[in-house]
Amino acid sequence: MGVPLFDKESDEIISDSMNVLDKSKNIRKKYKIIHEMLPQYTSRQIRQRYLNHLNKRLCMNPLGNEEKAFVIRWITTNQKQNGIIHWKILILDLKAKFGLLRSENTVKNFFYSRMKQLSRSRGNQNVPSAQTAVPFNNNVLTHPFKPVAMEPNFQLIPQINEPYRMVPHF
Template sequence: MSKLRGPRITKEFDNKIIELMKVYGNLPNCYVIISEKTNKQYTSKQIRQRWISTLDPKLHQKPLGEDEKSFIIQWVENNRVPNSKIRWKPLISEIEKKFGKLRSENMVKNFWNLRNRKSGNKQQKNVNYDKNKKDIVSSLLPPLLRPLDEIHQNVSYDKNKKDIVSLPLPPLRPLEDEISPDATRLDVLCFVSLKISNF
């Protein structure tokens, strides 16, 4: 979604929006009317966004409570649509019904996205751990058991003679899949030494 650019909305303009919403707020195209009444200084979309995220006096501005956070998590898990999109408007309506507090869409989205970013960082750390473990295994494997693309990186060519100086045999099969993700470094070393001795 592209962000609208333009001058920052001032406190005076905020007050003007509030006053005009008292007059036109019950009309279906109130944001368009307000934009026209203010000489289109801001678009109707900008005025709407400002109203629903900041200026609406019904908005509860204090931070989300733990009960609200738990409700949001559970609601999203139970009501997420098939394409994984979250329907924010019904969620905000449910929060207002259950807790009697109107929350801005931005506040709810910010909570959800921050929560996902934190859990994503934890998953990324686990991925990095698994990658490091594979690197250790790969470095301990004899050349014949290493993945083929890694072997070809180590092949050198003599440009004058136009023939291969060293060419290892292709790998038998990748061993990383045989090692448990919970294996310790000692387990990996024992596994590799056992494979080498059977080789």
């Protein structure tokens, strides 16, 4: 499997530092400060490690059926036309509704594994568009997903309404 990127000592430094930095609300670049203590990791790696594994408020239990239904329903109604899903907002809404803070990885892994499972059940190796995806529990959800844009699909076609004509004034 390989050597883990973070060791216990680094995890403790990150956790302890975040506990101290969270108490002082006006510090903006918390992960950069921790990066200065642990230069072998980037600020982004530290942020991901804390938000997905070390945050003591995270619920590490699997998503319940109601939470899964909520995630699917939320994505159905809030996914942008270009396929963008605002995971941070979804996680905050999950916490507001169920009182449990979930990691971004947990929610993304559920959704994308569900999409992959649906594509396999249809005998299709391509990721299905969200429009064709059937919710995991038809009793809970009855409406389809909005389409997911996998690649930009546009053509730049110049449009000229009327050619510009010079009219001389005498």
